[in-house]
């Protein structure tokens with residue numbers, strides 16, 4: 001497994017805005033990508049990562065919502081689709097490995113029903129709520145080139161990007 005570079009809005013905004021393509025087959029090459037993504041996410045550390053965040057425009061997401069000392073519970077989502085979303089929404093303070101150091105509240109459907117292919121290529125349908133619902137919707141946005149800051153007001157989004165750029169400049173200095 002290889003830790004890959006995570007793209008950020010500071011240097012890779014155009015790539016992050018790309019719409020990712022559906023995966024044709026869940027094969028060993030794709031599993032290698034998912035293994036690398038998981039390793040990269042754990043190293044960051046983060047709880048979710050979309051393939052475009054390592055520069056691969058394919059509809060693939062990895063996630064692990066295990067807390068603290070709990071055993072790791074990696075999850076893989078290939079070609080995920082939302083079949084249903086609740087009218088009820090819930091706010092959550094989101095962050096993103098591609099928008100470092102920025103956290104802000106986003107309102108999303110509280111529950112969603114999903115269909116996707118797993119690590120073995122088998123189709124799964126399940127309902128998500130709580131942090132799982134937040135995370136899968138955040139990651140699925142990445143597949144369509146949407147960042148969580150795109151859900152904020154224009155002012156807040158511009159401020160967030162300026163802050164990331166300023167931090168990157170400070171780090172480079």
Ligand code: NI
Nearest residue numbers: 095096097098
């Ligand atoms: Ni993100």
